[in-house]
Amino acid sequence: MIYRLFPNPELELATAPASRERLVERGFERAYENAQEIGSDTVIQHIQAIRLGGRGGAAFPTARKWLSVKNEAESIKYVVMNADESEPGTFKDRELLLRDPLGPLTGLLIAASAVGAQQAYVYVRGEYRDVEIRIQEAITVLAEAGWIGPGKVSIDVRRGAGAYIAGEETALFNSIEGYRPEPRVKPPYPTAQGLFHKPTLIQNVETLANIALLFAHDVDWFRAVGTDATPGTKLVALSGHVANPGVYEVPFGIELGALIGDGQYGGGTGTGRPLKAVLMGGAAGTFITPQEAFEARLDYPDLAKFGAGVGSGAIMLFDSTADLGRILTGLARFFADESCGQCVPCRIGTKRILELLETQRLWDRRADLKDLATAMTDASICGLGQTAANALVSAMNRPSLWNEPAAL
Amino acid sequence: MLHLTIDGVSINVPAGTTVLEAARGMGEYVPTLCWHPNLTPANACRACVVEIEGSRALVSSCSRQAEDGMVVKTKTERVHNARQVIAELLTSTNNTASAGDLQELVSHTAANTLRFAGGETWEQPLRDDNNLFVRNYDACILCYRCVEACGVDVQNTFAIAVAGRGFDAHIDTGFDRPLPESDCVFCGNCVEVCPTGALLDKKEYELRQSGRWEEQDITTTRTTCSYCGVGCELELHVMDNQVVKVTSPEDNPITHGMLCVKGRYGYEYVQVHEDITEPAP
Numbered sequence: 001m002i003y004r005l006f007p008n009p010e011l012e013l014a015t016a017p018a019s020r021e022r023l024v025e026r027g028f029e030r031a032y033e034n035a036q037e038i039g040s041d042t043v044i045q046h047i048q049a050i051r052l053g054g055r056g057g058a059a060f061p062t063a064r065k066w067l068s069v070k071n072e073a074e075s076i077k078y079v080v081m082n083a084d085e086s087e088p089g090t091f092k093d094r095e096l097l098l099r100d101p102l103g104p105l106t107g108l109l110i111a112a113s114a115v116g117a118q119q120a121y122v123y124v125r126g127e128y129r130d131v132e133i134r135i136q137e138a139i140t141v142l143a144e145a146g147w148i149g150p151g152k153v154s155i156d157v158r159r160g161a162g163a164y165i166a167g168e169e170t171a172l173f174n175s176i177e178g179y180r181p182e183p184r185v186k187p188p189y190p191t192a193q194g195l196f197h198k199p200t201l202i203q204n205v206e207t208l209a210n211i212a213l214l215f216a217h218d219v220d221w222f223r224a225v226g227t228d229a230t231p232g233t234k235l236v237a238l239s240g241h242v243a244n245p246g247v248y249e250v251p252f253g254i255e256l257g258a259l260i261g262d263g264q265y266g267g268g269t270g271t272g273r274p275l276k277a278v279l280m281g282g283a284a285g286t287f288i289t290p291q292e293a294f295e296a297r298l299d300y301p302d303l304a305k306f307g308a309g310v311g312s313g314a315i316m317l318f319d320s321t322a323d324l325g326r327i328l329t330g331l332a333r334f335f336a337d338e339s340c341g342q343c344v345p346c347r348i349g350t351k352r353i354l355e356l357l358e359t360q361r362l363w364d365r366r367a368d369l370k371d372l373a374t375a376m377t378d379a380s381i382c383g384l385g386q387t388a389a390n391a392l393v394s395a396m397n398r399p400s401l402w403n404e405p406a407a408l
Numbered sequence: 409m410l411h412l413t414i415d416g417v418s419i420n421v422p423a424g425t426t427v428l429e430a431a432r433g434m435g436e437y438v439p440t441l442c443w444h445p446n447l448t449p450a451n452a453c454r455a456c457v458v459e460i461e462g463s464r465a466l467v468s469s470c471s472r473q474a475e476d477g478m479v480v481k482t483k484t485e486r487v488h489n490a491r492q493v494i495a496e497l498l499t500s501t502n503n504t505a506s507a508g509d510l511q512e513l514v515s516h517t518a519a520n521t522l523r524f525a526g527g528e529t530w531e532q533p534l535r536d537d538n539n540l541f542v543r544n545y546d547a548c549i550l551c552y553r554c555v556e557a558c559g560v561d562v563q564n565t566f567a568i569a570v571a572g573r574g575f576d577a578h579i580d581t582g583f584d585r586p587l588p589e590s591d592c593v594f595c596g597n598c599v600e601v602c603p604t605g606a607l608l609d610k611k612e613y614e615l616r617q618s619g620r621w622e623e624q625d626i627t628t629t630r631t632t633c634s635y636c637g638v639g640c641e642l643e644l645h646v647m648d649n650q651v652v653k654v655t656s657p658e659d660n661p662i663t664h665g666m667l668c669v670k671g672r673y674g675y676e677y678v679q680v681h682e683d684i685t686e687p688a689p
Contacts, residue, residue, distance in 0.1 A: 187472075341574050342577070343454050345454055351574065379490035
């Protein structure tokens with residue numbers, strides 16, 4: 001077991017998650033001061049040196065984002081922590097914020113000073129009431145430490161109202177501004193025109209926690225685990241037919257087979273039946289076969305070989321009794337329910353896919369489905385519509401999962 | 409000037425030109441459903457998508473500004489597939505009988521209107537709750553034009569907005585109130601910009617229903633609105649020597665095609681022939 005993003009068990013027992021002691025013991029106080037001292041250019045160089053990518057799913061290079069916002073000439077800028085985690089099978093930000101909220105918030109404050117923002121927002125999923133309370137407690141600790149308050153950065157918490165789409169960064173800005181959470185067309189990118197049309201840095205909870213860790217230690221410490229391509233650790237959420245469901249911190253590069261089968265992690269299906277399929281990266285992710293899963297490692301270049309990605313770190317397991325058609329219908333219903341309805345390919349496309357699955361005409365209609373999925377991926381405004389058919393297409397491209405003779 | 413390449417042809421356009429304007433300017437066919445020359449692009453219909461080198465997904469050309477060195481392709485297989493599927497999805501959902509632009513997209517992409525049909529549609533009763541226009545939402549493709557015309561783009565009344573989500577997203581007056589109970593001021597600018605006939609003047613609707621609307625018999629006469637000092641330019645659409653509709657030219661620099669309730673609907677007085685000879689009792 002490795003403890004970096006999560007505090008080690010002794011510390012977790014000895015200190016409250018939102019407490020001054022935790023702030024000091026975890027090195028976050030050192031991180032905050034260290035980052036102030038070395039200045040924003042060096043801060044961004046260090047982030048570049050650890051090759052940090054966004055941990056929300058898209059893995060965009062963090063240093064590039066920070067540099068873009070920093071270089072904007074506007075006097076008003078914003079930083080936002082995206083804690084609107086809402087995808088089926090994804091629950092790692094919740095765990096992280098409940099167990100160690102000061103890490104992500106320290107990262108948020110470091111981000112604010114590095115890019116020159118005076119106002120920070122935390123956008124937290126509406127259903128995560130317990131998380132919101134924990135964040136408020138942590139903000140109080142930071143205020144007592146003198147890091148936030150008048151003349152310094154202020155942090156406001158905004159709660160979502162139950163829409164998955166509000167986690168899309170530009171929809172999230174609309175939601176904070178009081179509008180319907182509909183994604184905006186990019187460009188302009190958030191780094192140039194984001195929240196209130198000002199340059200905005202928006203990062204996932206886990207990304208910001210990594211920032212706090214980096215400056216609590218140093219580049220070499222950070223790079224000591226993980227792979228060359230992706231140093232550090234990842235929070236993965238195991239669910240489905242798995243003996244030990246939950247959130248685990250693992251180094252990048254760990255064998256997926258170990259993650260699934262090893263007793264200290266998943267511990268196998270736990271049903272006594274063999275594994276049938278693995279959904280990597282959540283509802284918008286990729287189905288892989290057990291053979292693929294046992295060859296792959298948890299890293300971007302490695303998973304790319306199977307057309308998959310790390311995504312948000314959600315890994316869902318299904319044993320031999322799983323009815324793939326029903327699972328895909330559930331995922332399709334999720335996207336049809338959560339589409340905002342703004343653009344035609346997603347608004348009607350998600351509905352038609354759901355209908356095809358419900359009437360079990362998937363394989364008769366494979367040519368139509370392929371065109372529809374391609375149009376949705378190509379022409380939808382945002383990531384929701386662009387990835388809504390991913391899991392379905394990946395499953396149909398693996399005929400062995402269905403005992404079908406040919407792929408989509 | 410910006411220098412870009414569209415379908416292999418290099419052209420120069422002034423800064424601020426959209427990719428749509430640039431492509432149409434050189435004679436390319438780029439369909440649009442939600443785009444309107446006098447409204448902010450809504451980016452909703454996605455029919456205008458093109459391929460731009462360096463972009464993973466297709467790009468809506470109506471809102472994308474041309475950039476120096478941009479390489480645009482408007483005729484690729486991906487572009488064709490996206491447009492065809494969009495036409496097929498809309499025809500599987502909506503009544504397209506009076507949606508001219510959509511019908512053109514269907515024929516241009518050789519869309520199979522039955523391909524995705526058979527599922528849930530937008531069939532619903534006509535909303536006929538006032539004397540000036542009717543709302544026939546089974547023809548609504550959710551282009552957002554009416555919302556924009558009612559909002560910051562023209563009228564600043566905000567009587568309507570999109571409500572619901574996914575397939576249930578729809579134009580709403582607020583809890584689906586009848587229009588007279590909503591904030592609507594009946595300027596009819598939503599009717600003016602509607603591309604599918606989902607919103608229709610009551611007069612036109614009634615004439616069409618009774619089979620008396622003869623497009624070829626209608627003549628238009630330009631005049632000036634007599635109600636106030638602004639002097640908006642009007643186009644009177646006249647059939648059988650009766651005004652049946654009033655619009656304003658889309659390219660008029662004052663109105664941009666938009667009018668108020670009096671200019672658009674207050675025309676009955678010109679065709680009342682009983683002279684008033686005594687004061688009302």
